[in-house]
Amino acid sequence: EPEVTQTPSHQVTQMGQEVILRCVPISNHLYFYWYRQILGQKVEFLVSFYNNEISEKSEIFDDQFSVERPDGSNFTLKIRSTKLEDSAMYFCASSATGPYQETQYFGPGTRLLVL
Amino acid sequence: AQKVTQAQTEISVVEKEDVTLDCVYETRDTTYYLFWYKQPPSGELVFLIRRNSFDEQNEISGRYSWNFQKSTSSFNFTITASQVVDSAVYFCALLYNQGGKLIFGQGTELSVKP
Numbered sequence: 001e002p003e004v005t006q007t008p009s010h011q012v013t014q015m016g017q018e019v020i021l022r023c024v025p026i027s028n029h030l031y032f033y034w035y036r037q038i039l040g041q042k043v044e045f046l047v048s049f050y051n052n053e054i055s056e057k058s059e060i061f062d063d064q065f066s067v068e069r070p071d072g073s074n075f076t077l078k079i080r081s082t083k084l085e086d087s088a089m090y091f092c093a094s095s096a097t098g099p100y101q102e103t104q105y106f107g108p109g110t111r112l113l114v115l
Numbered sequence: 116a117q118k119v120t121q122a123q124t125e126i127s128v129v130e131k132e133d134v135t136l137d138c139v140y141e142t143r144d145t146t147y148y149l150f151w152y153k154q155p156p157s158g159e160l161v162f163l164i165r166r167n168s169f170d171e172q173n174e175i176s177g178r179y180s181w182n183f184q185k186s187t188s189s190f191n192f193t194i195t196a197s198q199v200v201d202s203a204v205y206f207c208a209l210l211y212n213q214g215g216k217l218i219f220g221q222g223t224e225l226s227v228k229p
Contacts, residue, residue: 031215033215033217035217041221042206042219042220042221042222043160043206043208043217043219044219045216045217045218048214048215048216055214055215056214056215056216057214058216089158091160093160095215102215103150103162103165104162104215104217105162106152106159106160106161106162107159108157108158108159109158109159109160111158
């Protein structure tokens with residue numbers, strides 16, 4: 001069964017460093033998302049992406065964040081200068097044909113720890 | 116405003132008991148979609164069910180069943196004859212029709228003891 005994959009599974013970084021989280025969505029999916037989950041809290045939407053541009057972003061997704069689809073298979077989230085409060089689990093998700101009704105399938109997550 | 120409330124933070128049951136996880140949502144949209152996801156201890160988010168606002172039929176899948184009631188804005192999830200493997204955090208979510216944003220509840224941590 002096709003699935004979303006994410007790398008790395010864990011990342012430890014120093015405050016102020018840049019990190020790139022990578023995702024490979026399900027191959028025929030067209031809509032891509034990033035969410036984050038601070039430890040013990042609910043899952044929060046960051047950004048949705050379609051046709052090489054951002055469709056929607058939350059207030060969390062400030063100028064320190066960016067997303068990119070550098071090739072036909074990868075979808076990345078970059079945090080330019082990490083802060084302690086960026087420590088969280090980051091989930092990538094994808095959906096098939098549209099954001100308004102389709103099920104979003106999630107990857108296993110990348111646990112980011114900022115020291 | 117779009118909002119999902121899961122009032123039960125933690126539930127603990129003994130194996131084979133039935134358990135219901137509550138979900139109440141708020142939305143002004145007339146067409147909307149609701150979801151349940153499971154997050155086992157390993158951390159991934161596993162899709163369980165999607166329900167649209169036009170379909171109020173209850174759904175059963177094995178030991179899982181869902182009760183959707185528009186009149187009370189609720190979408191409750193029942194596990195029958197619970198098993199230890201059901202231990203997880205369960206999230207209810209509402210799909211906001213702008214940009215495909217999923218709005219999650221706080222989650223209910225279910226612990227099933229042998």
